[in-house]
Amino acid sequence: MASVSNNPNPMPNVGAIVAISVTVFVVTVAVKIWIIVCICNKAKKHTEQYRDDSRFIPLNMVKFLDDMEREKPIRFTSQQLRIATDNFSFLLGSGGFGTVYKGIFNNGTAVAVKVLNGTSDSIEEQFMAEVSTMGRTHHFNLVRLYGFCFESSLRALVYEFMVNGSLDNHLFKANKGPIIGFEKLYEIAVGTARGIAYLHEECPQRIVHYDIKPGNILLNSNFCAKVADFGLAKLCNRDNTHITMTRGRGTPGYAAPEVWLPLPVSHKCDVYSFGMLLFEIIGRRRNYMDVGLGDSQQWFPIWVWGKYEKKELKDLMDVCAIEEKDHEAVERMVKVALCCVQYRPETRPVMSIVVKMLESALPVPESLNPFSYMFSGVNEVDDSLARLAWNGGGADWSSSDVITKSTVVAETPLMRKYEITIASD
Template sequence: MSATIVLVVVGATVITVLAIAFIRCRLKKRMQARNTSTQETSVSAVNVDSKVDMVTVERFLEDIVKEKPVRFTTQNIIDFTQNFVKKLGSGGFGTVYKGQFPNGVQIAVKALHKTQDKRAEEQFMAEIGTIGRTHHINLVRLYGFCFDDTLKALVYEYMEKGSLDGYLFNENQKLKCGKLYEIAIGIAKGIRYLHDECQKKIVHYDIKPGNILLDANFSPKVADFGLAMLCDRDNSHVSVTGGRGTPGYAAPELWIPYPVTHKCDVYSYGMLLFEILGRRRNLILGLAESREWFPRWIWDKFEEGELDSVMSNCGIEYTDRDKAERMCKVALWCVQYQPDARPSMNSAIRMLEGEEEIIAPMNPFPYMIFFGGSSSQWSKTRGDSTNTATATNDGEEK
């Protein structure tokens, strides 16, 4: 009897042990299977993430390359322009041709004259070294350049409406004051970017209507950086060798032994504002002496409290007179003889947009007393320069 009981107990124990072992074995296999599956899934996820990351990085690098000026070959330029078939304009240092990239994007190619001198080469390098670093809606974009023994050229975005001077000085292609006001602010924002928002400050030195290009929507873009210079932000003054700029737009300090700062661009912008306001050249010889030089006439009318006569003379409608008056006062501030008296471009924008009060400007032309108030010392030089605009502008009033 006792032997039977012992056998039963032993048998039950063995069965229990075997059952436990079996269960443990099954659980172990399941855990191993799960771990393997998890590892495979993790490896797969890592591979997918790696592929995604690599694609993202490659696209990012491609975008960086696209943002920088590309170096083209002479054959590239010939292909883009169909062997320079369509000429847009020419200037002292080169000729501009219309072209097209293989993807259909229209371009303007400025080919430097083969008989270029050292100054032309300096301007070529200045363009690449300054505008090649910028990306702003109000600055013309430089796509690339060619620097071969047979050809030196700059490749820009194509601007459908040409240069601003074609709409200011052509009776058949006038723009309305409201549109010109928008253009004036856009130009100011482009210059502000050069002065305040680039890694290195850029001084343009040649702000004038011929160097302002207009796209299909008449949005302005500052162009022609052949005289521009990069400046360290810590240095308030710039060393300038030789005269820069265009007579009639260039600040006085560019022509006399006087320290030069970025405020020379502010002066040029002020002279440009006068021409935008009057839709005429600042200097027109043969008019009554008081109106020959437009900026001085504006100051005389402001001093006499007769800006309304300026508005009437310039054909400015009543609804635009507030904007026009702001342009008058900002222009007078921008062309102050002393650079320190001129506003920053940011302040000029705020005043134009009505966000900053405009204090009554001081007389910007006290030096003219020494010339008997005559404007005859001012050159009638138009200062036309090669730019990336089309040779023809649309003739409709906007």
Template sequence: MSSSTSGNTNSAQATAENNLRLNSAAKSNSTAAIFAIVLGTIVAVAIVVAVIYCLKRATKSILSYYAPVRIGQSDQAANERGQSKDYYGAADAAFPVIRDSQLEAGTMERFLGEIAREKPIRFAPQQLAGFTRDFSKVLGSGGFGVVYEGQFPNGVLIAVKVLNNSSGKRLEEQFMAEVGTIGRTYHFNLVRLYGFCFDPTMRALVYEYMKNGSLDRFLFAEPRRAIEWEKLQEIAIGTAKGIAYLHEECQKRIIHYDIKPGNVLLDSNLKPKVADFGLAKLCNRDSTHVVMSGCRGTPGYAAPELWTPYPVTHKCDVYSFGMLLFEIVGRRRNYDANLSGGSQEWLPRWTYEKLKKNELSDMISTCGISAENREKAERMVMVALWCVQYLPTERPNMSVVVKMLEGGVEIATPPNPFGHLEEHNNLAVVFNSGSGSNADPSNQPSSENSYYTACLINTAKRTTDIEM
């Protein structure tokens, strides 16, 4: 019996020891699990803190790049007030002035890369003075201001157009037209607007620099600058592509209103870019007309509907481009008073007369175009005659013009674009003589002169804005 009791005691002890070991193992496992949970929590918290830290640094970097400052605020001015370069004044407007420190070489490449997708940069007058070395080198001048050569800190050349302060309302209209149109577009054949200055002391626009200036210097300047015919054809096609983009590819259609050789700029490789959007206007694509106040455009290039009470559409740019094509082919101005008394005085009409007589090749030869380029030149002339049709509905869209010039479509014989001039000529004779019966035939104006005289008569009759 004692032996049985001893066996039971040993069994109980073994069981207790096993339970103790199990409890110890369970406690160890629990401790390990708790430690793992705590460690995982610490790691997760560390990751979250690291992410937040990185986001804060990135946000700070972005804010420092697009930091708003007051108009005219510069690093030098901040230093004079004892402020560091990291000082950011309150935002003055939707277009804060870019800081001097942001124009250093390290950030300029990013600035130029982003400008195509961002709104134009606002500069202070002091910055433009620095870019242009106090406006020391003049590139050109016009009715609205003077254009100066400048340079960004990293060496990128720019053209700074300072608008005349005396222009009043027209200056403001031009400024808004330029920034509101070209400032929101980007195309290889449109001049780039890097930024602007809008300050009580200065209104200016900052463009990319075009080394070879405007096309008219190659067409009309004496001595005439040499340029190959193939390059002239490329310039015509590139210009057409730029206008087609304005009309058909922008979110809102842009009508330029002043297409002419002086507003086609050439870069170092003679690639064309349409420039000078001072008369441009945005309009919705579903609009079939534009409200006009007064006249726009340049005589000789402006479409008839811009000078007479007819509806105004984007086709007015097509007409102007057609006149530009004539001047590219002839490498002369469309109207040359030195040729008065001969049929060549007004190049467009003389061209159509030659076409009607099947003598277009003679006209091409007279313009100095070689035999190997005659076919391309004749194509360009045919396109020009379609573009200058009197009725806007008869003119092709610019995308079709591009295809015509590139040889992608056949070109039908155009109708007479100048049939309306006979009526204008009679009206101009009466206007100039004061009496139809006493009119002196020797004083009768040419077709070109009578055309614009009639246009001026119609313009004078307009007492209110026309809504087409």
């Protein structure tokens, strides 16, 4: 008989086991990958949902973010401002357009509240001028508008508080307290120029200030300059090179000649005013008060021109008590001021160029007499002005660009860029 095997533990099929193991492994890995993908997709959708769908953001937060995006000024009530100012008991100063009071809100924020004065029409004009300009601008060298109040009993503007007040209080103050050093005054001049340059050249619409003067330059705790008081400011499209004026604007002594005469007005009127401000910073005196110059009838800017023309700026340094270490900076400021106060607007540089000249990034061109139009027998159009031209072949001012009335110079791309034109007759 044939024997029959009856082994209770036969050898397993190794190939089948390996196949099963591989299959299980692959399935496991696939499941894990699928789970990871699902989790990532869910997280992505969740993130996008919260990012794109405002329904998941509280309505008050949506409003806050929208306001922050637009930098919308806050609308205060008269009661809020009366509480903040202790019923307007802390007077900071006053001027032709309003009275300014100090206020403190519950969160400790100090503010300057400017209560507008005048007739209903003038108040509304000033209110719209300041809110429409300051409400849409933000620059380190511009004072910040926090908000406003417009009620029948109170029309007011709320600004950030500048602890060191206005520049004129430091230049012309009667009490002989601590005096700002010239190095800091130079920084104030540069900061002011940057603020004006921003208004003219960087805003969506050009903003012409019309009233640049020491009283409208405020100083924070670090004595950094902030251009303020936009009650006369006007928005203008960049395509419009000149602005129609219905009446004179600005402050006598700082306002450009074209502002008071029946002449076209452009943003160059602020350049002129800045030049006059530079003269007052240099002399630490108001331009019309020339005590100590030997001739009480002589206007300080003309006296400075005389010293510059005769190459006697050392006399200016002595009279104005300017230290030796500051002589180079003062000489640069004198040259820039003379460029800025040229009689004809087209011969004044734009403010971005003024900034570069003050910062020594560009040399300052030699200037012709900007005041000769004030003397009899001189033709202000033909003989009194430096014809400042941008050197089209490079990036520097060149003395060869000062031309006579008989010269005709073709406009170069750089001249167009920096709005410098040549008067040929």
